[in-house]
Amino acid sequence: MRTRHSENVEFVLWTGDIIAARYNVNEDERYQAIRNITELLRMTFSSHFVFPVLGHTDPAPSESLTNLWSHWLPMEALQTLRNGGYYTIEQTQSKLRIVALNTNLFTVREEKSIHARRQWEWLDAVLEKATSNKEMVYIVGHAAPGSDSRYNVLSVDANGKYLRLVRRYARIIAGQFFGHLHVDTFRVIYDKEQPVSWALLAPSLTPHRDFGSSSNPGLRLYKFDSDTGKVLDYTQFYLDLAAANRADKASEWVTEYNLTQYYGLRDVSAESLHNLAEKLRFNSPQETTFFAKYLRAHNVKYDAADNCDGACAHQHFCAITCLEHISYRHCVEAAASALAASGKSSPLVASLINIVLTIITIIIVAK
Template structure:
């Protein structure tokens, strides 16, 4: 294990990385339609109701014009590059064929290329596959072939060649010197039936990740890892997560960010040390969704980095206040909801500082309520109350980077995890990867 230096002091010269995730665009969204009791798993498409023009906090996905409004204002944020962490089609994917699912990613790619003039690094989400959550290693020519074509220009020919094998790649970002590694962790998705015959490191992606990080270490390159499903999530196989944890422990000296989506919530997960009584090596940052599904306000975030050290300085969370913008003729103006250092009084962005946030969520009811409202991407008059059971559940999410460990921690909610534990048992165990 390499020696780890203390978290460095940072200067005033910074740059920004934008993350957008879980857009879940819906071409069938209709303002003024039913947002509830619509006799369908996905609403805001027909009937007469209260669906807002810019979106609705309900079981509804995103109107296309809301994404376009954000993109038209993109340049004001002065971004160095963008990470786009998957899930582009609506939540009723069973109603579509593969061409319809792909068309959502194709459309968003087209709009991004029209409005975004900096590098974009995309990854695959479980809703970008067909059927949803299913990715058959070595047999996804239609999905990977189309994405490889559409994402040319963002990725070099060599990077596209790597991506075209099984949906993961490593790219050097030219403006900042970051190495961005895009992983395909649908290869660890508990719902992916194609992993049942052999779920031990499908496509040898984690072995490849270790090799990429080793080469980056030799070249003294700072690294950002991006993916869709974060460690600790109920959909991500616990053995996969343990192996990933080992890799992060080994290469914590060069990993400067781990950015994921999928949950729709504004949260983080501390990566735990594999050596007892030592500092935890990293933090997985999970951005809230751009869709409104799960009763949230559309969100994106900016990561602020120090130019010299390439360490994270702050996280700035932006949100579209739907209640306000839907009241009458109005532009879709995203507002800065908060920044981590300012709201949570953090000294720095080290793992230890995020551990302190988790402890406050567990032990301070007022702090927990504030965190809970942001976790839901809601405002105080929209969110419910976070009681002691809620505080413990949040704490377990923030401190457990392996799903089985989250279940052990969150004892009061064990019954709600039963299905996902069955899915893990169905897939079977892995062989462990040593340090």
């Protein structure tokens, strides 16, 4: 990315899970691992800001962690990062504000804590200020809202509260960017059945391999209007692991696809992504072909046996469009009943999402 696009990079979003869950070492060695990755990013993008967020496998906010990232963040951001793991970045040359969340405070374990309460109060105040200042906002976090896998991070209450907040401030939220699932997908948020906001989930920079949801490494480059914050497009890059392992020369990252061209989108908006989701319902041969295209991107072109049947395909649709816990469950149950009645559902439904814990980076480019 530095070789190809360093002159155009505006900033880097680093969406968490720096430490793998199986990296069971003492606290000093965990911080050393974070320090190593921080230094690698700092040397790679020496003249750019990197905005990190904490993943669910990462340490809690601390003075040590804040010191590691102090060269990227202003004093006000360092204060809230140190205390709660969240912060905001005000872009002085544009009306774009970055809001970095600590989604670990949305878990069942943390949702009643004083830090969780303070983050909600802070987030509402930041979005209200952005509204008054006529700013557009990027929300960045580790775990996206939704209810689609056993690796869920957000509690039922926190998930619902976040969605209500997004609906309230949808007109100023120019984009939401998350990681966690280590696959390539998206989410659409509705208000009174109308699509009002979207979230893009990028795949992980390191690969994972698991039953039903393996993927190649991916890295994403967004294009956006630096004045308005409007996301115009993105290019997904990937590393073909099988080819890299066969080759005698150094592996090469190549372009996987361009969002608007790949899916034939008019623009990047809640309405366009809603229309894209409608094509994934898997009710016709054309939709079956379109879903196969989505699944290739979802797995970052990882060449694995296609074990996603009709019920599995509809799970993807439900995950994208039904972010409330109860609506997701109703969506899946309704699809399962319909497929069972039609005889199209197989006894074994592939697992939707399986996670390994790795670092994810998203790189954003200006228009």
